Amino acid sequence: MNQTVLRQIVITGLLLFLGFACTPREMLDExxxxxxxxxxxxxxxxxxxxxxxxxxxxxxxxxxxxxxxxxxxxxxxxxxxxxxxxxxxxxTLLDEAAKDVDSDPSSLRGQVGAYYTSGLDSALIEEKSITPLLAQLEIVKTGSSGEIVETIAWFHSRFMAPVFDISFYEDPKNTDLVIVHLGQSGLGLPEREYYVGQSERLKEIRKEYQDFLGRFFQAGGYTPEKAEAAATSILLFETRLAEASMNLIDRRDPQKTYHKMSLSELKALTPDLSWDLYFNTLGLNYDQYYNIHQPDFFREINQMLTEIPAEVWTDYFTWNMMDRMAHYLPGEIYALHFDFFNRYLSGQKVMEPRTKRVLDQANWILGDMLARLYVETYxxxxxxxxxxxxxxxxxxxxxxxxxxxxxxxxxxxxxxxxxxxxxxxxxxxxxxxxxxxxLTLKRDDYFGNFLRIAAYQFDLEKAKxxxxxxxxxxxxxxxxxxxxxxxxxxxxxxxxxxxxxxxxxxxxxxxxxxxxxxxxxxxxxxxxxxxxxxxxxxxxxxxxxxxxxxxxxxxxxxxxxxxxxxxxxxxxxxxxxxxxxxxxxxxxxxxxxxxxxxxxxxxxxxxxxxxxxxxxxxxxxxxxxxxxxxxxxxxxxxxxxxxxxxxxxxxxxxxxxxxxxxxxxxxxxxx
Ligand SMILES: [Zn+2]
Incomplete structure (x- = not known):
């Protein structure tokens, strides 16, 4: 459940997990x-x-x-x-923006109004069913390692992080330059420990996760047999990634995650992963060096590219898309996702009303578009x-x-x-x-709006x-x-x-x-x-x-x-x-x-x-x-x-x- 929509950097926030927000100005004055x-x-x-x-x-x-x-x-x-x-x-801001159907679609109000309207239109989302998902999954090609790399790049350029993660921020040893960082990622469960830990609770979670994956794949159009096989292979696939991953403590150590490499060193690290193809597909124009946070992890990816069968890669990408897009798909799919991640894993007994869920999504996805309207008002x-x-x-x-x-x-x-x-x-x-x-958002395409915003935000990041x-x-x-x-x-x-x-x-x-x-x-x-x-x-x-x-x-x-x-x-x-x-x-x-x-x-x-x-x-x-x-x-x-x-x-x-x-x-x- 990677929510890598906004840039995740080494910043140290006051708290994790909770989303959060103001009192109208008049109220503060009283x-x-x-x-x-x-x-x-x-x-x-x-x-x-x-x-x-x-x-x-x-x-x-x-x-x-x-x-x-x-x-x-x-x-x-x-x-x-x-x-x-x-x-x-x-x-209040979004309700007003949504009501203003005549606003300029390229204005901030037009954009946030369109996003919010599209999110609340659950009738239309049900009517479309999984058509937007299936249409988008057409991009998944896994016939060769080159096709797999292109597919990874497609996801990355929409702020989803299957397999590994790319980000753009300062070189910690030369903060005058923004460089490309490559790091471990790709897990469906929250942390490495969930795959490798041996406590009874974690063993039970892995079992529940596999069952959930089977149900989830079926909701995405798989036959029961195919869904069961896919669930088994995803757990194995992600366990391999987890075993090659750094634990949380080491990952917070800035020295342990610093491995400066030139492009040719990067190519030598993973000879079966074509970085030229990857960066070209991203449309990245960059000629400096790289920081590879976990070289061992990338060695393992290189192995996996040559060893894992094409259909498992397809299942893995399908799962990544469904996982990230669950909020944007019909109620049946979201309910399965909720049952595992929110109810079983986090103890939330009942779903919040749709309005609140759309607002929670808007909070991060709309980023500065929303922030700007917010500070002007509040x-x-x-x-x-x-x-x-x-x-x-x-x-x-x-x-x-x-x-x-x-x-x-x-x-x-x-x-x-x-x-x-x-x-x-x-x-x-x-x-x-x-x-x-x-950026142009549409009042009748919640699924597409997410992808448009993510691609737009990624391009802003990439340009740095x-x-x-x-x-x-x-x-x-x-x-x-x-x-x-x-x-x-x-x-x-x-x-x-x-x-x-x-x-x-x-x-x-x-x-x-x-x-x-x-x-x-x-x-x-x-x-x-x-x-x-x-x-x-x-x-x-x-x-x-x-x-x-x-x-x-x-x-x-x-x-x-x-x-x-x-x-x-x-x-x-x-x-x-x-x-x-x-x-x-x-x-x-x-x-x-x-x-x-x-x-x-x-x-x-x-x-x-x-x-x-x-x-x-x-x-x-x-x-x-x-x-x-x-x-x-x-x-x-x-x-x-x-x-x-x-x-x-x-x-x-x-x-x-x-x-x-x-x-x-x-x-x-x-x-
Ligand atoms: Zn802190």
Missing amino acids: PEAVSMYPAFDTSNMDLSVKPGEDFYLYANGKWLQNNPVPEDKVSIGAFREVYDRNQEMIK FPPEAKEKMTELTGNLKHALKQRIENVDWMTDKTREKALVKLEAMRIKIGYPDSWDDFSG AGQKPDPEEWHMPAHIVNAYYNPLGNEVVFPAGILQPSFFNLHADDPVNYGGIGVVIGHEMTHGFDNHGRQYDENGMLNDWWTAEDAEQFDVRAKKLVRQYDNYVVIDTFRINGELTLGENIADLGGVNVAYDALQLAKRDNEMKNIDGFTPDQRFFLGFAQIWRRNMSRETMIRRIMEDEHSPAHYRVVGPLENVNAFYEAFHIQP
């Missing part, structure tokens, strides 16, 4: 916005738990008891609430001013922390300060946008190869409720979507904003200095600026954090993987520390009062803990432990706080 979206709510708390016992439960216990996961969701919490509210706002200019002030204070607090780290030598400290000084901050939305004028990177570029649409640090640009980015309650409240008191968006800002800035981020210098280059002794000191502390998180048992025998989540856990800890320090600096200028019987410092920690209130289905929780580099919400609160002295002091806890 004082009742505060009570409507309270910064934190004392009725959420469970006062029978002592703050020193489990602060997450102390801050959120009542809320957790009263808010079970709804049947049509896999989780519920502050992020999800903001996401749902944002989706309602996006729905983003208040005063939010940008307030954020500029907050990020400035956070940066200042982080600077003071670096100046005072007692284990760092001055040599490394100076470099760290240079890196922090150079760190760019982007707030709200980009200054310039692509106008999408070359061999060029200087554009420092003004954003890697996340502005309406998304999330934030990221991009190590290659040494920049932190806060889209408009996250600048709303309960993360960011123009009318809330400082402690609560510092506990919400302040911690988010601190988290992203700390990524510049986590176990991965610290390997990049102030220009985003993979370039070691640490003295050996400071690096060693860093590792000693990192190992302690790995051990701390390794000991958290989440469900049954499922523990957090301390090594996988290390970068995020460092950022979580840094986020709380830096935001707390910044609040102390802000307090000096303005006297703060107790509210609801809590001191400003207590409100900071309570606001922080309530941001992470979340209930989650058991299945999704298990998935996240295996797939996600972020710790579960409960541990994003208690994990950092265990190491924060100010927290113990604020609540008079004896450590």
Whole structure:
């Protein structure tokens, strides 16, 4: 279930998985916005738990008891609430655009209106049945390795990633140049571990997956016998890819995924894969070098090209198309896909209404087209001013922390300060946008609209190869409720979507904003200095600026954090993987520390009062803990432990706080 529609880069987002989104400008201007979206709510708390016992439960216990996961969701919490509210706002935009049937089809409103209309027209989608799928599958040719390579390129040029993945971004060792990156991909299950792991749960998942594939192929027009055979071969095919794949931990290591090669070296690596044919089919005009993230994986693909029979390749491409396009096909096909991936694998009991599913798709697929309409309508200019002030204070607090780290030598400290000084901050939305004028979407072709947008977006990406990177570029649409640090640009980015309650409240008191968006800002800035981020210098280059002794000191502390998180048992025998989540856990800890320090600096200028019987410092920690209130289905929780580099919400609160002295002091806890 690869959703490789928008560029996936090495950016480190605040969270994975959840889609997310704003409050209309007028609403933010009204004082009742505060009570409507309270910064934190004392009725959420469970006062029978002592703050020193489990602060997450102390801050959120009542809320957790009263808010079970709804049947049509896999989780519920502050992020999800903001996401749902944002989706309602996006729905208003799309409803208006859809109603305006006379708008210029090449305008943004015309395009998003056409996409949304086509998605809601389920009667027409049912009527067409699988005709669009069968017509598109005509492009699949597998008679020779050349034809297979051309077919792979067709998929790749529409942002689907069977077999392997191509992307275009800076060379981490020369960030003045955008190069071509080639990496592992091609799995139907979420991760390598699902194919090679030996737990009973994973064995059962593989069995269920194979059964699902059989049913899915039948819905795509295969006979029962042929469908069963195809299901068996797909599982074997993908298991081969999985066995040759790097695990999640290594894949996050920028040194292990760096293998610079010339075109002739690339050709020597995979003599049976014609790169000339592949790049020609993509229409890629590029004469620089390549980064092959996992050379062993490509050696295996080369073997597979000569060993796997043509009909298995055909089945594999058919599966990839049906998997990616399931949302765009008739209800029967989507229902099968839902049953396996959402219900069985993730614990979502009931499908959401069609409108919401189309909105979820639109959220990412429409990208900047939607983002531009969104910020024009919803983003208040005063939010940008307030954020500029907050990020400035956070940066200042982080600077003071670096100046005072007692284990760092001055040599490394100076470099760290240079890196922090150079760190760019982007707030709200980009200054310039692509106008999408070359794109035409149709009101009666949902399936085709996806392919048109994907091809258009891929062409934009492809054009970057061999060029200087554009420092003004954003890697996340502005309406998304999330934030990221991009190590290659040494920049932190806060889209408009996250600048709303309960993360960011123009009318809330400082402690609560510092506990919400302040911690988010601190988290992203700390990524510049986590176990991965610290390997990049102030220009985003993979370039070691640490003295050996400071690096060693860093590792000693990192190992302690790995051990701390390794000991958290989440469900049954499922523990957090301390090594996988290390970068995020460092950022979580840094986020709380830096935001707390910044609040102390802000307090000096303005006297703060107790509210609801809590001191400003207590409100900071309570606001922080309530941001992470979340209930989650058991299945999704298990998935996240295996797939996600972020710790579960409960541990994003208690994990950092265990190491924060100010927290113990604020609540008079004896450590
Ligand atoms: Zn993060």
